[in-house]
Amino acid sequence: MPRYFTDEHEWIDVEGESATVGITDYAQEQLGDIVFVELPEVGATLDKGGDASVVESVKAASDVYAPISGEVTEVNGALEDDPALVNSSPEEEGWFFRLSISDSSELKGLMDETAYKAFVDSL
Amino acid sequence: MRFVSERCCTYQGTKDLSDDETPEDLPLEVLPLDAWHREQGARMVPFAGYEMPIQYEGIVTEHEWTRSSASLFDVSHMGQLALKSPEDDPGLAARELEKLLPGAITSLKPGRMRYSLLLTEAGGIIDDLMVTNTGPHISLVVNGACKWDDIAHLREHLPDEVTLTHYDDFALLALQGPEAGEVLEKLVPGTGALTFMTAGLFEWSVNDKTAHLWVSRAGYTGEDGFEISVHESHAANLASALVADERVKPAGLGARDSLRLEAGLPLYGHDLSQDTDPVSADLTFALSKKRRETGDYHGFPAIAARLAESESGTLEKRRVGLKLEGRLPAREGAVVFAGDTKVGTVTSGGFSPTLGAPIAMAYIDFAHAAEGTRLECEVRGKRLPATVSPMPFVPHRYFRGN
Numbered sequence: 001m002p003r004y005f006t007d008e009h010e011w012i013d014v015e016g017e018s019a020t021v022g023i024t025d026y027a028q029e030q031l032g033d034i035v036f037v038e039l040p041e042v043g044a045t046l047d048k049g050g051d052a053s054v055v056e057s058v059k060a061a062s063d064v065y066a067p068i069s070g071e072v073t074e075v076n077g078a079l080e081d082d083p084a085l086v087n088s089s090p091e092e093e094g095w096f097f098r099l100s101i102s103d104s105s106e107l108k109g110l111m112d113e114t115a116y117k118a119f120v121d122s123l
Numbered sequence: 124m125r126f127v128s129e130r131c132c133t134y135q136g137t138k139d140l141s142d143d144e145t146p147e148d149l150p151l152e153v154l155p156l157d158a159w160h161r162e163q164g165a166r167m168v169p170f171a172g173y174e175m176p177i178q179y180e181g182i183v184t185e186h187e188w189t190r191s192s193a194s195l196f197d198v199s200h201m202g203q204l205a206l207k208s209p210e211d212d213p214g215l216a217a218r219e220l221e222k223l224l225p226g227a228i229t230s231l232k233p234g235r236m237r238y239s240l241l242l243t244e245a246g247g248i249i250d251d252l253m254v255t256n257t258g259p260h261i262s263l264v265v266n267g268a269c270k271w272d273d274i275a276h277l278r279e280h281l282p283d284e285v286t287l288t289h290y291d292d293f294a295l296l297a298l299q300g301p302e303a304g305e306v307l308e309k310l311v312p313g314t315g316a317l318t319f320m321t322a323g324l325f326e327w328s329v330n331d332k333t334a335h336l337w338v339s340r341a342g343y344t345g346e347d348g349f350e351i352s353v354h355e356s357h358a359a360n361l362a363s364a365l366v367a368d369e370r371v372k373p374a375g376l377g378a379r380d381s382l383r384l385e386a387g388l389p390l391y392g393h394d395l396s397q398d399t400d401p402v403s404a405d406l407t408f409a410l411s412k413k414r415r416e417t418g419d420y421h422g423f424p425a426i427a428a429r430l431a432e433s434e435s436g437t438l439e440k441r442r443v444g445l446k447l448e449g450r451l452p453a454r455e456g457a458v459v460f461a462g463d464t465k466v467g468t469v470t471s472g473g474f475s476p477t478l479g480a481p482i483a484m485a486y487i488d489f490a491h492a493a494e495g496t497r498l499e500c501e502v503r504g505k506r507l508p509a510t511v512s513p514m515p516f517v518p519h520r521y522f523r524g525n
Contacts, residue, residue, distance in 0.1 A: 032377070033183040035474040035481075036450045038503070052505065056452055058182045058474050059377050083450065 003117035004107055006067045011091055014107065022068060022095040023055070023086065026120045031057040034086045039075040041099055046070060048106050053096055055086070068106040070099030126258065146179070153197045155294045155355035159362055160286040163373050164212065170376060171267035173200045179247040185378035186476045189344055190517075193300030194374035195365050198343075202270025202350055204263040206281070212296050216261050216285045223280055223421050226254060227411040233258040236320050236339060240401055240409055241265075241273060246425030248404065249276060249399035251389070253341060255322050262337075264295070264350070266391045266453025272346040280421075294358035298383075299348030305520055307349055310364055314338050314349065319521035329360050336361070340522060343379060345386025345515055347522040384482060385475050386445060393455055394442060394470045402429035405442045440467060441492045444514040445483040445500065447507050450474070452481040453500035458497045459485050460506065466491045469500060477517045487511065 004012040013020040028034065036056040044065035047053050053064040075097045078113035079085055086094035101107075111119060151174050160167065165176035176197065178185060188194055201524070206216040217228040226239035236255035240248050250269040255262045265273045270289075278289055298307055308315030311325050322339035334357035342348040353361050365371050380390070389395050395404055402410075407430070412421060418427060432438040447453060454476050459467040470485030483500065491498060494513055499506040 032178065032181055035452065038451065058381060061454065
């Protein structure tokens, strides 16, 4: 299952027509202690680059943008009770939402793990 | 995702910088402990014109360590000032300072300190500050982001015979938490005898050198603790000696902000400004009773009017605490509603690690400001239920003597 990364520090796991989205370990480290994650509604249509979620850490609120366009099929309900999952397991249990991919060509131009690591090292 | 700039809302602490006059354009200055913070693993951010540590291990960890043990905060960005009277009139500095603020300073005994407010002629708050009678002079500790304006204000209004000194070569370290008293007594014997809002001069010897420490038992966390003024040449040694005690860890501005919010302590530039007065800001305790009778200070007519309005229930608005339901914080700028009516605005808000829930300070229309009033905060189109709650949100634990 290929994993893509954006320069806005999101990861996207693609399985067929479905994509799972979360934020990277680097992102959670920058945010610090996360106290609330506002997720999109199931059925909502997200446009690439549009608002998808808001992450509230102790210090500030940060926007998460949709890395690709699609319809939300599922959100991670576990984050409601335990938003700190994003800190403890950002790239597995702390996933945010799943999308049905509307335009797979949008995946072109995203980074793979090696490229993302190089990108983070350059920051 | 896009990270919100860490110098945003909660930490900026400036008052006069409009949006088109952002302080990013100004070169950042370096404080005496800059290298020390970096060695300790701090994440540094711009704050009040300096590079300051926002966190080391993490805000919640540092917050909880302060409440359970003791933390060391560097607050050297704050302005440390002193007013000295001429030899032939030793009471002049206190008398003249009293014209600019509502606290009793002439009756302040040596070694005692008082929280006060510099006021405009209209009763607006120029800054909040600590005033101490050190014996030889009156010392002031003012907000970092306000210090240059404060100095200009003092120079303008104090007579030339009063000498104003800015101790910009001194660091200010805050040791805060329930273990602070025992930690400092072990390192600097005698400091443990200080009680809340008293201060004194102590000596601390290290490497055959003696440093003079001006130690005040006060702080900005709601916990027992000290603020220690030390010459910059000794600051790193003192900081290292303090964190060498396993009960002490360094903490950053992030934890300082969440701690002071829980303690109900206002932050200048957010909860206080020249557009707010001490009565609306719920700081009437800083209006000394004796000084209210004489009324001989800047802004008194306006303050007397606000006090009368407060008595009669016609005050326009008041700073209150809000406890929110759920986990989503309402931050500075969030609008507060009673039904469909806008009744106020959040001036500081965040997540309380101690309570495990969001809390806020807000200015609320007086008719809706009574404790227990049910209101709603609007955050991104959502209405969050909130209740007007007494402050502090977490009880103060100051040391007032055995």
